[in-house]
Amino acid sequence: MRVAALSVASGPSHMFPGHAPASAGTEIGSISLSGLTSFFSCKLFTITMRLVILDNYDLASEWAAKYICNCIIQFKPSQGRYFTLGLPTGSTPLGCYKKLIEYHKNGDLSFKYVKTFNMDEYVGLPRNHPESYHSYMWNNFFKHIDIDPNNAHILDGNALDLQAECDAFEKKIEESGGIDLFVGGIGPDGHIAFNEPGSSLASRTRLKTLAMDTILANAKYFDGDLSKVPTMALTVGVGTVMDAREVMILITGAHKAFALYKAIEEGVNHMWTVSAFQQHPRTIFVCDEDATLELRVKTVKYFKGLMHVHNKLVDPLYSMKEEN
């Protein structure tokens, strides 16, 4: 019988110094079936960084959705004990949302006892504008599931006092007991949410002026017209996301490859704010092949070699039907 072996990394900084042996990082050893249950139950005490690499966008989206699904179900949310989820927008998570909706429509997953906090919202865009993040979340997620509207929190970019709105958002997160799993994406400039290059890694929810890179990247949603793209947004801070108990970053596509390289193979740096998560106790980066194009072959081979371990997190895929 194999024994569960969970080693714990100590200290911050580089995950992979170019010359260091593999044990300098964190790893999960092989796990027995009975160990799997205890693995989940002592999840909170393990400290891990995982790079999960799938062949393509669809498989990456599906893996991420399965992971979220299992997290929620294993948590056994109920009245008064909600699972809190941080959520992103953009094109990357669309496939993941579609899969989650599918699990819901099949009766396998309910969001009745899930609270959500979105990362950001544009300032000055009417809430019902087709490109607002409220519209995005409604059309791509909320309208297809059974979440209680009182539990779906998105920053209000039209609030009269924007900083007060940000402070209130932080308070709501605190009052809900903190975020269990924060799902995010990465910008081509390595930003998380709208924490543009140069943002403080200790930052909290606040008003940010968008970098030109971000405005250019968003122009495609505004008929390619730069003048129509909002220039300011409210965003959770790097510090806010770091407070979450677990963080999952979705990174797909070749255009994100350089940002991923900067985020995990180089140092923690406020010019590439996603790099801050090297110091988070529980982070998963979920990628497709294309997103790994700028990584070292050694890094990619190492983590691909761990896929049989990573896949145990999503297989078996739990269902709320079994719970009843």
Added chain:
Amino acid sequence: MMPSNKSVSDAPIFQFTNCRILRSHQLQREDLWVREGKILNPEKLFFDEKGSADIQLDCKDSIIAPGFIDVQINGGFGVDFSLAVDDVQSGISLVSQKILSHGVTSFCPTLVTSPPSVYHKVLPQISIRNGGPHGAGILGAHLEGPFISKEKKGAHPEHYLSTFESGAFQDLLATYRHLDCVRIVTLAPEMKRSSEVIQELTRQGICVSLGHSVANLSQAEEAVRHGATFITHLFNAMLPFHHRDPGIVGLLTSDQIPARRRVFYGMISDGIHTNPAALRIAHRAHPKGLVLVTDAIAGMGLAPGKHTLGQQVIEVDGLNTYIAGTKTLSGSVATMDSCVRHFLEATGCTVETALEAASLHPAQLLGIEHRKGTLNYDNDADFLLLDDSLRVRATYIAGERVWSQDTFTI
């Protein structure tokens, strides 16, 4: 179902699911939300009111379209609106209830050329009213005649034709007397002083339609300049299209239409009144103006045989309706939903186009599209559940089911 926490209203919220709705000119796989007889915006409900549905209804993959609007219907089921009876309202009520099964949720009861005594007696009894379980809503009367051309009278009785050349609008007023509930007037624009009449009717908010006329194109264009916006049953009872003078038909492609105005034209697509090729020519020339009408007569819904149309006797044989003993067409016995299906098949157009010709376009003609004819948020919840062949499964007015097939329940 989670507890509702609606700040705007306590009325129950209905969510129609598993359907395809006609919105923004396309069939979209979306749910239809209804509250207090109006189409509700679910995103606004979610974010502003933190509300959710009270009752979810599975529409079994139906198409949901706005209710049909028939702006030219002379009667049906043995009822003839132009017959001067003491109780016009009960006849209208009977028809309004029966046409629910054809998908019509609003209509304009139409009176053909009649003596002034008929108008004086009948018009005060017609009232504009909302639809409901009792029947389709009444938008107002359509008066077709008596100010029409003798040469193109069709089934209208010649001795009751009239002109307004001496007193213009005053003559019209003397004939009709009560205009409160009048929504559309069909007249022949070549008649002397028609411009003044058209202008005054338009000023009073009454839609002017050109029909039963021998007008040439420039006379028709002048009428449009003065306010006319509709053509009564295109091709029928007017001069045929001629390449050097297209007549009223030429309005479809005229460049003399005032900016921001559109000319609409009624078509009876029952397969009898117009050859499918002619239907296609009109549709292709001016697709956004096409309004499907039934021009149904008392015999609609009844067995073949002899029926009346105002002062005339009509013979019904299958779908053909002629003045008794002649080959002159007079109205139809088509139902609105069969017109929509025939239009779809004859033109090969999209389902969306066929549905809009019977809902959006008549609403635009009457200037009521902010309330009716679409499934836009805050519009009246008058809608239909249809199958893929566009057969009506159920009819709803103000969010309430007012008719459904026996075999269809949701």
